[in-house]
Amino acid sequence: MSPDASTTAADRAYDELVTGQQDQPGRARGPYRKSSERRRQIIASAISLFATRGVDGSSLRTLGEAIGVSHSALRHYFASRDELLVEVYRAHEHTISDGGAQPPLGPVSTMIAGARRNRSIPGLVRLYATLTTDALQEQHPATRTYVRERFRSLRAQLEGQIREAQRQGTVAEEIDAADAAALVIAASDGLQIQWLLDPEEVDVGSALSLLARILPEQGA
Amino acid sequence: MSPDASTTAADRAYDELVTGQQDQPGRARGPYRKSSERRRQIIASAISLFATRGVDGSSLRTLGEAIGVSHSALRHYFASRDELLVEVYRAHEHTISDGGAQPPLGPVSTMIAGARRNRSIPGLVRLYATLTTDALQEQHPATRTYVRERFRSLRAQLEGQIREAQRQGTVAEEIDAADAAALVIAASDGLQIQWLLDPEEVDVGSALSLLARILPEQGA
């Protein structure tokens, strides 16, 4: 799982995808979006139900029953179960990024900090991993769009940080910033999967810190 | 996806898991395993069906129909659909490792070579990614065991190569070989997922080669 970057590009792309309309100024207020209130209620109920029964054990019918509606009603607000899961993940993500200002760390430190936070919420890490591979299947075009845009915006963000470090002479110039950005994200995601499968054998932070040999940071 | 290592440890662990008995000498021959012949037939049919309809579009009922049996019959040989998918993946894997002797490359070159081969078989890469996240869910204990053992044996293999390189002075001694092994695998897996989602934007080989700055190889 990746850190709590403000994935604005992915947010916008996804909102447009879901609502079918761009968030243009001019109709920015008003009831242009269908019952985002009800959506929030459902998401909140889903989160609390996932917390007790787990994501796997929570079907749309179970969730609908808990709320008092049929499972079809849920699909009126979320085109698919995956879409609901994406929203649950985004809700958690925003909770994190709302929790205080982020110190301007380097790329590697940022990912290590994110991974450390994730150690206390393995369920969310699993959820993120599930969404990522769901995005690979052709059956989930919406999930695919969201995840791809999320990766793109994360990569762009890290790439910018790396280029800045290169300007300051901290990182070698020969390194391709785009490659390095993709590498750091991939390492973080992949290590957390190995950690979920084998917590005793894999130390995400320790392994990630090896990347500081490629991307040195002043703090390190 | 990881390279075509001879994952003997994972193989053994999985065989024991599936058959419920260890492959001890003394009853190594004989018909101790139920109809491995029929299993092979089913796997072969599954592969050819996946090749045409795709994995997603191939249900157990469809596959059973193609063979001429009910879907329940398939579950007599495979405890779950995932188990069948694991076998399909293993079949492909063995095909690769049978295809000629592997030159003794370093860890990074090995992963790059594997990733390059995978570019021509994105379906298999997707399958591998799916199995990996399925392994994270509690519902798939058999998949979990197989994937975990596979990671363990891959890590052990790379760790050995890295330690050897440290003995030869190619790799810095301060580097933890276990961390480095997990890192290389994670980077390879994670990059291939990003590549599947965004082939134009992500270059797996190029990004992976950055790791040679941590783990230098004579050939590089």
Added chain:
DNA sequence: GTCTATACAGGGATAGAC
């Protein structure tokens, strides 16, 4: 716009024929 009813195909589980 909000929601129910209903049908369908999927994986999984069980009972039982042979």
Added chain:
DNA sequence: GTCTATCCCTGTATAGAC
């Protein structure tokens, strides 16, 4: 040991009530 029949619970799709 091999396999069919059948049932359950999913997510998904559609029709239609209000």
